[in-house]
Amino acid sequence: MVRTVSNSLACALLAVHGALAAGITVDVEDADSIKAAAALVAEDLMSYYNGNESGNTPGILPEATTAGGDYYWWTGGLLWGSMLDFRGHTGETKYDSLISQGLQWQVGQNNDYLPANWSAQLGNDDQAIWALSALDADESEFTEPPSADPQWLDLAINVFGEQASDARRVDDGDCKGALRWMIFTFSNGYDYVNSASNIGFFNLAAQLAWVTKNETYADAASDTYDLLKDIGFVTDKFQVYDGAHVDECSDINKVQFSYTAALLLQGSAYMYNHTNGATEWKDRIDRLVDAITDTFFPDGVAFEAACEKASNCNTDMLFYKGILHRGLGSTMQMAPYTADKILPVLKTSAKAAVAQCTGGDNGRLCGYHWSSAKNDGTSGAGQQLSVLSALVSILPQQAVAASSGSGSSGNGTTTTGGSGSQNTTDSGASNTDVPGSPGAKLSTSLGALMGALVLGGLFLA
Template identity: 55%
Template sequence: MVKFSTPLLAVLGLAADRAYAALDVDLDDPASIKKAAALVAEDLLTFYHGDEPGMVPGILPGPPPDGDYYWWQGGAMWGALLDYRHHTGDKTFDDLITQALLWQVGPNEDFMPPNWTASMGNDDQAFWALSAMLATEIGYTDPPPDQAQWLSLAQAVFHEQTHEDRRVPSGRCKWGLRWQVYPSNNGYNYINTIANACYFNIGARLARYTDNSTYADLATKTWDIIKDLGYISDKWEVYDGAHLPDCTDLNKAQFSYNSAMLLQGAAFLYNYTDGSQVWEDRINSLVDRMLQTFFPDNIAYEPSCEGTKCNADMLSFKGYTARWMGSTMQLAPFTQTKIMPVLKASTQAAVKQCTGGDNGRFCGFHWNTGVFDNSVGAGQQMNVLGSLISLLSPSVAPPLTNSTGGTSVGNVNAGSDEPLVPTFAPITGGDKAGAGILTALIIAVSLSGFAWMSTD
C-alpha cells in the first residue's frame, strides 16, 4: 500500500478539517498549488492496485474488459507523478514509481514485456520511454547498477523504433512509423500522428540531453514526414493519421495530446538549437492553433469526443497537454505570455468541479460546466494534476543534460536488434521427406495406442 510522508499526512489532515470541502486552491500561491496537487495525486493512486498482493506492478486495471485502462496509461501515470515530484519536491511516491517502471522493462530492457504483445503499439511503448526520459531529465534517483537505467531505456525504445521493421518501406508514406508494432495487431496499417510524434519528441529530448545531432536529424526527418503527409494542416490543425497504402484517407479528428506532443518536442529542439527561428515559428503556430481549438473560453476541451463520448484513453489527454505546455514555457520562455493565462483560467475551472467522491474532492472530466459530472477515473485525476503543476513550470529547474548535472547512464547500443517477425529457412525436399516420415510414425504410434486402449 502507499506510504504517505509526514508532510502529505498533514495535508490530508487539513483536508479533513475542511470537512471534505471541494478542492481548495489559490492559483496565485505556489504553496497552495502544491498542497492541492498532493491531494489530487493521492486520489489518483486510489485507482492503482499494482502494489497490492497478487497484482501486477506498474499497470492500471485492464485492459478492457478486465478494466478501463490499456498498458500505456500506466506509463503515462508514472510520468505525471514524476512531473509532480519535480514541481513540488514531494518524494512520497518514489518507491512506487521506481518499482513500477522497472517491473515493466521487459527481458530486452526496452519496455517490451511479452504479455502485452497483443496490444503493443509504438505509441504505447513510447509512453513508458517518455517517463524514463523524464526521470533522466529531472535527475530522478538512478536504479541499482544491475538494473536498466533511465537513459538507456529511452534510447532502446528510440533505436528500436528507428529500425526498418517498424517503418513503411516505400511509397508516399515511406519511413512513417506504424501505429502497431506487430503485423498481427489491428492497426498495423495505420500511420498515426501520436506514434510519430512520440518518436519525434523522444529524439528531440535525446538530442538535447546527449548533444548528439543524429537524434535531432531523425526527429527533424519525422517532423517533415508528419507535415508532408498533411497531418499538420496549413492552418496548424493536427490530425490523427491515415492508412496505408498512401496515407491519403486523413482522419481529421483532433486530439490535444497530438498537438502537445509535437509542441513539446519543438520546444526541446528550439532550446537545443539555441533559439532557431524555424522552431520558434513552428512553436508559435502550434500554440496559437491549440489555444483556439482546445481551450474555447480558456477552458480545456476535447472537441473530437467531449460533445459525444470520450473513451478511457481520451479522458486523460487534458493533463498531458497542460504538462507539455508547461514544459514548453520552460524551454521556450517567449511562449509564457500566451500560455500561462489560459492554463491558469483552465485550471481554475478544473478545480472548481472537483467536488465528487466520498471525500468531496474527486475530479470529473467536463470542466466548462463548473459542476462535477460523476465521471471519475485515473485520467480525470491526471488531468487536474497536470493542470495544477503546469502553473509551476516556469519557476522550476529546467530539464537536465548530461553536461548540466544529469547522472543517468546511457547505452548507444541499447535496444534489441532481433527482427520482430521470425524468419525461417526455405523448406527443402529433405525437410518434406523428413516431415512425411515423422507423420507416418506419429500415426502408427497413435493407432497402436488406440488398439491397446480398446483391449479388455
C-alpha cells in the same frame, strides 16, 4: 471503490487557502495553495493504483489486463511520468518507491518497454509514452535503477533505436518512412499510420538531442517533423490530424486530439532550446500555441474537441487533458518567452478543473467536463491525472533533494555528451519573458543494434 487516506499537511494548507468541507479550492496565483491542492489530487490518483500490493502487477493501473480493459497498458507509463512531473514541481518524494518500481517492472525482456504479455495490443505510441517517462526520470535526476539494470536514459535510447529501424516503418507509397501504429503484423491497426506514433518518436528524438547533445537525434526529430508535414498530418494551419491507412495515405482521418498536438509542441520546444532559439522552431512553436489554444481551450478551459461535446470520450481520451497541460507547461520551460501567452490559459483551465473535484465518497474526486460549473458525476484515474497535471503545469520547476542523481551511462545505443542543461537565453525570440527492479535483466543488444543502424545513416532510408 476508490481508497482514500488522510493527508494532514495538505489539509492544513488547504484550510489556510480556502478549502471547503467537501471539494478542493485553489488560489492559482499562490504556489503553496496549488501544491496543497495537487497533493490531494495526487493522493486520490494513486488510490486507483494497487500494483504494489501482493498478487497484482506493478506498473499498470489495475483494470489493465492482457485481454484489454478500462485502462490500457500505456496509461501506466503516463501515470509515472505525471507523478515525476508532480514530484519535480512540488518536491514531494513519498511516491518515489512506487514510481521506481512501476517504471522498472514493465521494461520487458529486452529493456525496451515491450513486455511480452502486452504484445497483442502494443503500439509504437504506447512504447513511446513509457520511453518519454523514462526520460522524465533521467532529466529530473530521479534515482537510477541498480547498476546491473538498464538506466533511465538507456531505456529511452533503446526505444528510439527500435522505432528508427526500417522494420517499424512503411516501406513504400505516400506514407513511406512513417512509423506504423501497431508494432506487430498480427495486431489490428498494423496497416494504419497514426500521427501519435510518429509524434511520440519526434518528441523522444528531440528530448534525446537536448539531453545528449547528439545531432543524430536532432536530425531524426527534424526529419520526422518534415515527414508529418509532407504526409499532411500537420497542416499549414498547424492542425494535427489523427492518421491514415497505409494503402490510402492521402485519405487522412482529420479528427484532432489534444495530446498529439501537445506532444508535437513539446518536442518543438525542446528543439527550439537545443538549437538556441532557431527561427524555424520558434515559428512552429508560435503557430502551434495559437492552434492549440484556439482548438482545445475555448473560453480558456481545456476541452477535448473530438469527443467531449457529445460526451463520447472513451477511457483513453480521459487522460488527454493531462498530456495537453503537461505539454504546454514543458513548452514554457524550454521556451520561456511563451509563458506570456500560455500561462494565463493554463491558470484559467486549472481553476476550472479543480472546481470539478467535489465528487466521490470523500467529496473531492475530480470529474471530466471542466467547463461545467459543477461536478459531472464521473471519476477515474484519467480525470485525476488530468487535474493533477493542470495544477502542476502552473507551478515552477524546483530542485528535489533525496535522490542519487542521474548516473546513466547512456549505453543503450550510442550517445555523446552529458546530460542536458536548459537554455534560457531565448536567442532569436521576439521577447524574453521554462522497490523493486524488473524481473528481466537481459542485455540491451537489440537496442544497441538498432542504434548502430541509426547512427550508420539508415534512418528513414
